[in-house]
Amino acid sequence: MSVAFHKMHGLGNDFIVIDARAEPVAMSAARAAALADRRTGIGCDQLIVLEPSSAANVRMRIFNADGSEVEACGNASRAVGLLLGGAQRIETLGGTITATATAGGASVDMGPARFGWDEIPLAYAMDTLSMPVGWEELDNPAAVNVGNPHVVFFVPDVDAVDLARLGPMIETDPLFPEKVNVGVASVLGPRHIKLRVWERGAGLTRACGTGACAAAVLAIRRKLVTGPVRVDLPGGPLEIAWQAGGSILMTGPAAFSFAGSFDEDAYPL
Template identity: 50%
Template sequence: MTAREIPFVKMNGLGNDFVVFDAREKPVRLTEAQIAAIGDRRTGIGFDQMIIVETSPMGVDAFMRIYNRDGSQVDACGNATRCIGRLVMEEKDIDRATIETNAGLLKAFATDSETRVTVDMGEPRLEWHQIPLAEEFRDTRAIELQVGPIDAPVLHSPAVVSMGNPHAIFFVDEDADGYDLARFGPLLESHPIFPERANISIAQIVGENEIKARVWERGAGLTLACGTGACAIAVAAARKKLTGRSVTVHLPGGPLFIEWREDDGHVMMTGDTDVEFFGTLDLDTLAWAREEQGAA
C-alpha cells in the first residue's frame, strides 16, 4: 500500500451500505466531489453513506462523521451506528460502546448474536422547531402536506419526527410498494416546509405491531433500510395509536426491531450488520481494490 492509499471496510446494515474509513491516527479529508465519486455505484465503490471514524473529542470510544452519497454531511445514521458499534466492540473486546455523532452520544450494545447490534438512539424530537419545520404545527402527528390534487391527494398529512435528522412519514392503507417513492421522494425531500430537507417514508400497518415501510433518504435516495427512519416510523405509529411501543419495521433489506421505552423515552433499535469486504482507496485517482473478503 502506497502513502496515498488508505484502507477501508465495506459494511451494511440490512443492505443500507457504508464505506468506512478509520481516521483516528491519520486524518481522511475528501471533497464533496470526491465523496460523490466514491459513492457512485457504476464507477466507484458505491455506498448509501460514507463514514469516517475519528477520535472522540469527548473521550468516548469513537466519533462518527457521516456523509451522504451526494457529499452532504448529516448528523445521524442508525444503521451506521450499529455497524461502527460492532467494529469498535470487536476491536476493543467490549460488549458496549459509546459513539459520538453530531447529533449527540449514541450507545451500542452487543446481543446474543455476533452480527446483531442494539443502539440506544435517544429521545425523539417531536416539536416543530426541533425537527425542524419552516412554520409552526402544534400537532406533529399530522401536518398539512400532500401530493396530488387537493380534492384527491395521493399522499397527505404525514407525521414528522426527528431522530437526529428530520423524517416525514406517510401512513397508507394500501400496499406501501404501490407508491412511486422514487418520484415523490426527491420532490418532498426539498419541500420548503423542511429547511434542512427531510427523509420521506411510506408506511403500512400489516399486523399487530408490524409495519412495512420504504424510505427515501435525503442525499442518498431509495435505500434498502434506514435506521433513523425505522425509529421515526415506530414513534409516529405509537403516537397515532396505530401500534404499541415495541414494533418490527419491515424494510426492503430486512427487519429492524424498535422499542420506544416508556421509562426514559429512549428509542432502542436492534438489527443485523454485515462486513462485506476490506479494501484500499488511492486518494489521487480514487481507484480502489478489494483486499479481503469480510465476515457476516
C-alpha cells in the same frame, strides 16, 4: 497515500467505513460523492469516517452518496458498533448514541425523539403528529427528529406509492429547510409495520435505520401499534422499542462485506 476501508452493510444499506482515528483522512463532499459512485468509485449509500472524540469513544461522520454530510444513520451505527465491538459511545452531529455489539449486529440507543416543529425543523409552526399538508395522494403525515429529520405517511399499501417520484419532491419542499427523509408505512399488525424510505441525499435504499425508528415512534404516538415494533424494510426487519419520554432502542443485523484500500490522489478534494 493509500487509505484502508471496510465495506459493510445493514440490511443491504451499504457503507464505506474509514477508520481515521490514528491517521487523519481529509474528506469533502466531492471526495465522498466520488467514492460513493457505484460505477467509478467503491460504491455505497453512505460513507462513514471514524475520528477521535473528546466526548465519546469515537466520532462518526456520515456522508450521503451525494456528498452531503448528515447528522445520523441508524444502520451505519449498527455497522460501526459491530466493527468496534463491545459497547461504544459514538459522537455524531445528531447527538451521542450508544451501540452495543451483538451476534451478527448491534443494539443502538438512538437517544430521545424530538417532536417540536422547530426541532425537526419545519419552516413554520404546525402540529407534527397530524400535519395539515399533502403532496398528491400522500397527505396528513407525521414528523419527528431522531437525530435527523423524518416525515412519515401512513398508507394502506407502501408498494403502491411511487416513492421514487414523490420522495424527491417532498425531500426538497420549502416546508423542510434542512430537507427531509420521507417514509411511507403500512400497519400489518398490532406490533408490526412495513416501511419504505426515500433518504435525503441518498434516494431509495434497502433499509433506513433512523427511518425505522421514526416510523415506529410515530405509529406508537398515533396509537396504531404498541411497542416493541417489528419494522419490515426491503432489506429485512428491525426491532424498535420506545416509550414516551425515553430513548429509542434499535436492534438488528449488520455485516462485514470486504476490506480494501484506495489512493487518495484518485479522489481529489
